[in-house]
Amino acid sequence: MKRPLVYHSAGGHVRREIHVDPARPYDFTQVTTQDYPDDFAQRNREIADMKWSWGGKHTKLVARGVPLSVYEQSVREEWDEKRWAQWLNDPDNAAFRVWRGRV
Numbered sequence: 336m337k338r339p340l341v342y343h344s345a346g347g348h349v350r351r352e353i354h355v356d357p358a359r360p361y362d363f364t365q366v367t368t369q370d371y372p373d374d375f376a377q378r379n380r381e382i383a384d385m386k387w388s389w390g391g392k393h394t395k396l397v398a399r400g401v402p403l404s405v406y407e408q409s410v411r412e413e414w415d416e417k418r419w420a421q422w423l424n425d426p427d428n429a430a431f432r433v434w435r436g437r438v
Contacts, residue, residue: 339366349403367404375400376430383433397434398423 339352352366372378379399409419420438422428 379433398431399433
């Protein structure tokens with residue numbers, strides 16, 4: 336395999352590597368990594384502690400900074416609200432929550 340094509344987006348915070356086999360140029364693997372500031376989880380906790388209401392009558396901010404790879408997976412798999420709620424309510428994903436209640 337040749338060296339991967341590497342590019343950055345979102346201000347350099349998202350890095351993608353595209354690995355292509357020259358014998359099968361239409362088959363490729365993409366590796367996405369995303370950098371977060373050191374205080375990301377703390378900042379989300381601070382937002383969650385704020386007393387004002389986010390959003391309007393029909394919307395509210397429940398998460399911030401969901402990884403791009405998760406969003407892309409949700410598009411590929413056509414997640415519905417129930418599947419998003421499952422991901423957001425998972426304790427392993429608590430760092431991305433800015434709303435205390437269950438989704």
